[in-house]
Amino acid sequence: EVQLVQSGAEVKKPGESLKISCKGSGYSFTSYWINWVRQMPGKGLEWMGRIDPSDSYTNYSPSFEGHVTISADTSIDTAYLQWSSLKASDTAMYYCARRGGFYNWNDGNHYYYMDVWGKGTTVTVSS
């Protein structure tokens, strides 16, 4: 079964650092990009950034660039999202999601979508 298993809930204080994880199984981890998505309490989905595990290339949403770091360790099929100094406003649910896709030779287009999602990691930042 293809799945992404995320690390458990975290409770941290402002200024602390944090690294949460997302472990892929049931597929070739280096063949699919991993995305991170934030959902603040009662709010919508926000794309944060993504990583290509095969070469660790990353790109970030302008809203999150410089505030978080995305990385991956292919020896254990795991992607990470980390903060060096948390703020109360980082309180949210964080999802990882695999980028699925294919090239359609008939229309010459690439098709991309997030087809497998982790269950999410709740991060609470409070003094």
Added chain:
Amino acid sequence: EIVLTQSPGTLSLSPGERATLSCRASQSVSSSYLTWYQQKPGQAPRLLIYGASSRATGIPDRFSGSGSGTDFTLSISRLEPEDFAVYYCQQYGSSPTFGQGTKVEIK
């Protein structure tokens, strides 16, 4: 950054009725990058539609997507009790973005 605006914010309908959800982009989006997700309370989002109109694996045929350019639509032909949820559109281009969501609630 491409901004996706979904309307309406909330749709109040009864089971068996048809739902029509709109997603409008601030600039043209390749149809092959336009996706729709469903999210129920306490659950992760689930892929419904990719490529603007193709159903993901296991998605019932009462769900359909259409549109091109800047205007896209998700339709649910006859609402089942399990369809009451929040729906998000997304464009998966060079810098992906989500719409703010449409909540489909029981009237």
